[in-house]
Amino acid sequence: MRNAATILIVEDDERIRGLIRTVLAGAGYVTLETGNATSALSMLASHRPDLMVLDLGLPDRDGQELLREIRSWSNVPVVVVSARGQERDKVRALDGGADDYITKPFGTEELLARIRAALRHGQRMAEGEKSVYNIGGLQVDTERRIVRVDGREVHLTQIEYKIVTLLCRNAGKVLTHDSMIREVWGPFSNCDTQLLRVNMANIRRKIEKDPAMPEYILTEIGVGYRMAEVGSADGQSCRE
Template sequence: MTKLATILIVEDDERIRNYIKTVLTSCGYSVLETGNAKTALSMTASHSPDLMLLDLGLPDRDGQEILKELRQWTKMPVIVISARGLERDKVLALDNGADDYITKPFGTEELLARIRAALRHGKLRQGGEKTVYSGNGLCVDTERRLVTVDGQNVHLTQIEYKIVTLLCQNAGKVLTHDFMIREVWGPFSNCDTQLLRVNMANIRRKIEKDPTMPEYILTEIGVGYRMIEMD
């Protein structure tokens, strides 16, 4: 079987680690594994895995510290897998550089889908940004600054367009409210989450068939927003 990618599992619970390893190897992934932070950092430097699955509750260091340290020298996608389900833990992990966050217990299909999305996003970061994003009838052409739904032009304001393109460039990844505000309005803006929500509501009215049941831009309650995976 062709190896799809190399994934480093950083999980101190051996039972969970073995379960994830079995799932990944059966799907064709190469797997590295460890139960502590020190070895995880060493293996990342020496083996250059394509993606890391990181538990926050490691015995030697907190996973949030590992995230911050990793982001100083690698763009490798990191998916946090943790029993910490509080919104503040998710937001902190994403702000510290995690590409995604899965709360235990989780399903096999959810895990594999998140891994595929994170790997695609990682390849885009290495290969440069795309100019056309499409999925489920939505098409965003950043070179022509054109947004269409089922072939019909959608007229967005400048801010709305910036929000949509930011989400497309990070399709499949959760973007926190604070990150989106910094990227769209700038780091010194006084804009708040409510203004972001107002713009998001306007965007959904323009691109969604039913804004109350969005197909394209999904809400991660208390955390931020996620664009569906795009081609």
């Protein structure tokens, strides 16, 4: 059965590109592919794919630079697949507009799960913000400013509420520490990562059954946080 989504694969290694193509085709996606940045921009503009899988090590241009240019005129979801595994590379790509970041070598099921999450996030953004978010037993009503867990109302501070709603709006997407601080406290704030962690610990005590093994707000160590999606079982997410 064919999936309606079209995915552009931008990867200069023919073997890896072929592997990704086979995995995506097997899952029912329509695929386009190229091995360089120049062609990727042309294909993105002409074919308007639903998602891009992007390698950072392209022969004609660095993928980070390409990502910044894409974000200047397109909101297409981008999943980065790269051999660059250092935290600073992940943070830079996510702050630059990537929806997710997978380090090579990767599992095919992980790749498909991240792609599904990015596509869902892209669809939600296209449809506009909802007034009520339901993620498992967590319900966030943004019109009434009410948060419930398994039907029980939870009282959050103003900052805690802003953090939770920010994550809900981006469920499934990794948000970096810096991007969250800018969104919650403002671009000129002097707040640091430690203050964000303190607030996150308080939130988890209020909404998680076991704060040490969170179900809703997952930690990407050294990078940021991600709100789980309905029915997700992300055994690869690290806890803090």
